[in-house]
Amino acid sequence: MSRTNEQITAWIDAAVADGWEVTPIYGDHEGIATAAKLTRDGYVVNAFRRPPGFKGGAPRGEYNMSAWCPDRISLTLPDVYSFDGVVAATRVCSCCKKPDVPTQRVAFANRVCADCLAKERARLETPGWYN
Numbered sequence: 715m716s717r718t719n720e721q722i723t724a725w726i727d728a729a730v731a732d733g734w735e736v737t738p739i740y741g742d743h744e745g746i747a748t749a750a751k752l753t754r755d756g757y758v759v760n761a762f763r764r765p766p767g768f769k770g771g772a773p774r775g776e777y778n779m780s781a782w783c784p785d786r787i788s789l790t791l792p793d794v795y796s797f798d799g800v801v802a803a804t805r806v807c808s809c810c811k812k813p814d815v816p817t818q819r820v821a822f823a824n825r826v827c828a829d830c831l832a833k834e835r836a837r838l839e840t841p842g843w844y845n
């Protein structure tokens with residue numbers, strides 16, 4: 715999900731203040747200022763804040779966050795940090811955005827509700843989708 719540098723910085727600062735551990739995603743190769751990995755209770759968030767032209771990157775920079783929960787399915791993070799919001803996101807369908815429903819994996823790590831499962835399987839799990 716695309717966000718601004720300021721939004722991501724505010725999210726990280728709030729998460730760290732709330733007990734998340736922050737480490738570099740790529741070890742010694744890139745610092746947490748541009749590629750930070752946050753972890754807490756099995757949740758993992760990767761946060762990129764790379765300015766325009768960073769290491770030959772995108773002209774407009776790269777500012778995004780991605781997340782997985784303990785069941786290894788991806789998560790759509792709340793715009794403003796709260797741990798309850800992160801946990802609640804495990805019950806949001808990534809397809810129809812319906813909140814507070816049971817969700818399950820489709821394809822590699824997508825999270826969908828029961829109503830969207832058949833449609834998303836047909837769309838994403840085409841022959842060879844796992845290759």
Ligand SMILES: [Zn+2]
Pocket residue numbers: 807808809810811812826827828829830
């Ligand atoms: Zn759905």
